Amino acid sequence: MFLFKFYFLIFFIFMSSTLNAHAYLDPGTFSIIINFLIAIIAAVGTYISLFWSKIKKIFKKKKDDDDER
Numbered sequence: 001m002f003l004f005k006f007y008f009l010i011f012f013i014f015m016s017s018t019l020n021a022h023a024y025l026d027p028g029t030f031s032i033i034i035n036f037l038i039a040i041i042a043a044v045g046t047y048i049s050l051f052w053s054k055i056k057k058i059f060k061k062k063k064d065d066d067d068e069r
Contacts, residue, residue: 048055
């Protein structure tokens, strides 16, 4: 955990510096980022829909167990 905090601190200090990057981000870059976000949302939705019955069984068992007590 210490190592994670150390790396996070180094990353935060590095990113909070106010140096100019002199970089250019063309519109294609943002298109790739948007496509990546849409793909993640689609993958999560597909994963949930494939295992929806198993997810419902987990919660249904817990509810049934609570009713029996």
